[in-house]
Amino acid sequence: MHTSPLARLHLLVLLSLLAAVAGCRRGSHLAEAQAPLIENFLVEIEIDSATVQFEVNDPLERDWEAWIYFSEDLGTAWRQITSVREGENQIPLTPPFESVSTIWSYRGDLLSLPQADVLLEVRLLDPDGIEHAAAQSDPLSIGNPNPPLVDSVTVPTGPVGGPILVSATVSDPEEDYVSIAVEWSLNGSDPWMPATLVENEADLVLPVDSEGTTVEITWLSHIDTPNVVSPFARLRISAEDASGQHQATSLPIALNTIPPQINSLTIGAIPWYMNGSEPYLTDSGTEIPFIVSIPDRGSMMSVSWTGGLGGAAPDPSTITIAANQIVAGRAPGTELADLFSIDGDTATWTVPDEFPLPIGSMLLSATIEDVNGNPATLLEYLFQVTTGSASARPFDWHDRWNLDFDRDNFTITIVEDSQGNISASAIANPDGQPDHQQDLVTVGLQSIQPLPSANAVGANNTVNLFVEEAIFDRVRSHFGEGTLVDGSHLQPQLSFQASTSGAT
The missing domain is CATH 2.60.40.10 (Immunoglobulins)
Incomplete structure (x- = not known):
């Protein structure tokens, strides 16, 4: 392959330009990395003037101008000093640098004396007027002022x-x-x-x-x-x-300073251990994270709070709620608390049809203060928004779970040896008897051969019903089942029964 002399010339020019640009960039970074320093900055106050001394250290030995300013309000405002020798408030500096000494005629600059709120500052500017370094004195006392x-x-x-x-x-x-x-x-x-x-x-x-x-x-x-x-x-x-x-x-x-706390930030009344706030724990001990999906309209958001133990009462007027997405036409991060209805220690808002939530993930956050102004730790809740409608919410239908006490999956054998020791074993094979009742026999709450007097009062049935009701109470407590069926929460729409009739 052959290239023309003109093409080679263009290539050489391009390489030269690239090298020049790279060199400029390296020089710029080098200059930033090796900024000049103002050292040994001293101010000595005398009767009518002040001696200002400093040194400049610049590894790159560039030309500078030192501008000297004063403030008589501890740095609130600055003005250039009036030097005894004209022009020495803007001092040109060329390498090799020598110690700089000039005299400030402060009586012509300060509005009043004595003063104890005076500062001096030296600034190094390059030939283009860009500042690269500055040094400031400690507050100066001029005259004989008194402390505040x-x-x-x-x-x-x-x-x-x-x-x-x-x-x-x-x-x-x-x-x-x-x-x-x-x-x-x-x-x-x-x-x-x-x-x-x-x-x-x-x-x-x-x-x-x-x-x-x-x-x-x-x-x-x-x-x-x-x-x-x-x-x-x-x-x-x-x-x-x-x-x-x-x-x-x-x-x-x-x-x-004991703060209040946000107890719950969720959808409807789904408890935190079921709304995706923490991973699901399998029987094998494996944690599986999950996110709750809600329809883009008709879903109810709820926030509840309580006072800290030993702290002041929460102030509902200080509740702050925000989202990272557009909600009800409001920009992300905008206050949403005024959309919510407050009832005691809970605030709720149902997403209306006219303002559907944007599809995708949404992060909701909430905090509150107590009457003393102590803020609760910000609580955040992440969920997924999907297409839906107010007339087809996921928890509107009543979910009925059947607890089957008559199931027979195992053959359970109980053996008593000659010394009265009892041992039980189970084999995965039905034996015609409900496993639940055999479990009660195993733990001594049922009798295989009840006495006539026990049969007469129905002792086995009484104990069996008592145990089953205790199991129901435990399950209801764990899942938070309520009694109201109004279609607005998860728990009131969940119930438990001991039959297959109507079970879901």
Whole structure:
């Protein structure tokens, strides 16, 4: 095979381009892997200015510009510094890098003095103005400011849990921005642990005035202290700026974070051990997972709940229900609780004909809070939706199971030896006698040769009927058979009998 010179030229150009692109990508990854570093960042406060010093370490020895910014509200807002020597707030840096030292004329930048909420930051930018590294100072105290003061901490009275709203009065003579920290203790003393707050309060920095500013904070007690009852818990709130820190401790809190629980999330009243929530266990001990299939309309979804042992009462108004598929025209993940009817500790909803469920697998989830705000662990239930209708639901017909006490599958022999020892054996071959009655004889609840007095009162029949009724009670209890036949649940549509008449 021969190629033309023009084709070879095109191939060489293409290979060159690919190599160049690959080289650019390698260079890009290398640059990301070896970003420059700002080291030995120091700020020395003097009477009218501050000396700023730092070093740059760049393994690739690239050109940079160092931009210096200041904040007088603990990083809430930033502005470029005014340097004593013009242009030294944007310092060009070329290798080999030397230590950088410049002077910040802070009196021309700060709105007031003294202050204890000042920060400095150095940022390294490439020639295109893209930032690659930054270093920030610790909070700076300029002048002779005084520390903030936490005057009081207010907590709710009575049993509380879940999200707990706490307030404190914080003041600062210079009206600086201060950082707020919250700690908790179950016994009101050491050890103190950092408190988990709602997301927008996690790093709380805010301005306070000299007369006192009310600060409201929400402590997520159920996350920090789950399943706890303690009448001695306390919170400690600290306010801090560069001049110092002050803290105050709350009165004892009657803490109860025992959550409620979702007992059941199912279809109709199918119990959890029959609705696919756990695998089916065969007689040989093998677990077989399965998923319940329901029609796309006419099926009833139900959620039930209860309070935790020692916890507060559940609050039905906080029930939250969602699905991972479209339900009643609502997008996946949208709240569905308002579709459900609440009766005591149960919420139910029957899928109407006008809003059939989408065919396929569906994951339903539910949770609830108690009156203290402690949330139950989210419960999820997976099932399969198939084509169906409200007039042809799978559990509308009455299912009658026959318990056959007259079945004869075995020949049972009982032998007594010369010493009075009794042994029983069974062979898989009918012998004309019901196995159930022979079992009763084996365990001593029936007699093969009853006394005349026992025959007179029907002792064998009485014991036999008693045992059969006890078996019925046990089976009914296990399968949850009810007494109402209203077509809305599984168990009321399931019954047990001792005859073949009408058995399904």
